[in-house]
Amino acid sequence: MNPIGLYLHVPFCRSKCPYCDFYSKRSTEAEMDAYCETLCWNIEESYIALRTDSERKADTLYIGGGTPSVLGEERLKSLIMAAKRSFLTEDAEITVECNPHKLPSDFFRVLRAVGVNRISLGLQSAVESERRVLGRLSSRTEVESVVRAAQSAGIQNISLDVMLGIPNQTAQSLAETLGFCLSLGVPHISAYILKLEENTVFYKRRAQYAFPDDDRTADLYLQMCGTLESGGLRQYEISNFAKTGFQSRHNLKYWHCEEYLGLGPAAHSYINDKRFYFPRDFEGFLKGEPPIPDGTGGDFTEYAMLALRLREGLRETAVQARFGHEIPQKMRQKAAAFAAYGLLENDRAGIRLTRQGFLLSNSVLAEIL
Numbered sequence: 001m002n003p004i005g006l007y008l009h010v011p012f013c014r015s016k017c018p019y020c021d022f023y024s025k026r027s028t029e030a031e032m033d034a035y036c037e038t039l040c041w042n043i044e045e046s047y048i049a050l051r052t053d054s055e056r057k058a059d060t061l062y063i064g065g066g067t068p069s070v071l072g073e074e075r076l077k078s079l080i081m082a083a084k085r086s087f088l089t090e091d092a093e094i095t096v097e098c099n100p101h102k103l104p105s106d107f108f109r110v111l112r113a114v115g116v117n118r119i120s121l122g123l124q125s126a127v128e129s130e131r132r133v134l135g136r137l138s139s140r141t142e143v144e145s146v147v148r149a150a151q152s153a154g155i156q157n158i159s160l161d162v163m164l165g166i167p168n169q170t171a172q173s174l175a176e177t178l179g180f181c182l183s184l185g186v187p188h189i190s191a192y193i194l195k196l197e198e199n200t201v202f203y204k205r206r207a208q209y210a211f212p213d214d215d216r217t218a219d220l221y222l223q224m225c226g227t228l229e230s231g232g233l234r235q236y237e238i239s240n241f242a243k244t245g246f247q248s249r250h251n252l253k254y255w256h257c258e259e260y261l262g263l264g265p266a267a268h269s270y271i272n273d274k275r276f277y278f279p280r281d282f283e284g285f286l287k288g289e290p291p292i293p294d295g296t297g298g299d300f301t302e303y304a305m306l307a308l309r310l311r312e313g314l315r316e317t318a319v320q321a322r323f324g325h326e327i328p329q330k331m332r333q334k335a336a337a338f339a340a341y342g343l344l345e346n347d348r349a350g351i352r353l354t355r356q357g358f359l360l361s362n363s364v365l366a367e368i369l
Contacts, residue, residue: 313352
């Protein structure tokens with residue numbers, strides 16, 4: 001049986017960013033202790049429940065949030081050790097999301113010693129005025145210091161998050177942010193177009209901010225793609241760029257429609273063709289309330305939708321291997337119309353969205369699927 005991915009959700013933040021709709025809350029030391037104890041128990045119990053004739057192992061661990069780094073290095077160490085005792089293979093990719101604000105001096109040395117080999121840092125922008133609007137607590141200088149500290153600790157696989165379409169963003173300010181990222185020598189960038197979610201401050205006060213319009217945001221996206229590829233980071237997914245060998249193995253499991261187990265409030269799972277999730281309920285998770293069934297998963301439509309987020313697209317050989325049939329001709333015929341407008345490529349190898357197609361991916365996928 002193929003190894004799964006393991007995701008642990010940390011629902012704590014020091015403050016809520018105005019664009020964020022992920023499940024998180026402020027916490028006390030006692031709450032963090034109780035949560036980590038519960039999460040460790042869940043890791044062990046989940047491993048026992050999934051064990052069949054052959055043990056289920058995980059070759060990726062992703063600790064996300066929220067802000068996992070607020071737990072501190074010792075609590076994170078306890079979670080990682082619990083995962084190692086149960087699930088993790090020796091060569092597992094172990095990622096921890098971090099906020100670069102006020103990290104202890106030995107933070108990365110402790111994480112590296114326990115096996116962490118990948119860090120995801122929330123930069124969003126390197127322009128101080130944009131960072132203030134985004135609610136980022138650290139300065140650009142602090143971000144650089146944190147990246148250097150991780151590199152000095154032996155963690156070279158570092159990803160920076162960047163946001164597009166944020167208030168007052170221009171081609172010049174984006175160029176400054178991307179130049180900063182490239183100057184640090186990090187091998188991975190995740191660059192997301194801002195989406196205004198209803199429960200966020202940005203959405204509620206959207207009239208107060210000068211957001212770029214859709215055409216301007218599209219220009220910023222294409223600028224970003226060109227700049228990062230010129231800097232040696234190849235686009236491998238709509239919003240993700242990496243040097244060779246540094247693609248996120250964990251996130252590729254999602255896009256390849258492979259199995260993963262998510263633990264913690266708001267965490268989702270896909271195991272044995274079934275999908276389920278834990279409610280956004282911190283107290284309920286501590287009490288041991290079970291996850292909620294969310295139907296089946298892994299059919300052709302879902303697989304194709306996820307595959308078309310990738311630069312490699314929907315490959316004919318992969319479809320044949322997984323489903324025993326070729327890409328449906330009806331889908332091919334619909335794709336041909338979009339190929340004529342340069343939004344995708346439709347050939348013997350499969351179907352792939354172009355960069356212009358990525359910008360309209362929701363509409364294109366809805367039509368051809």
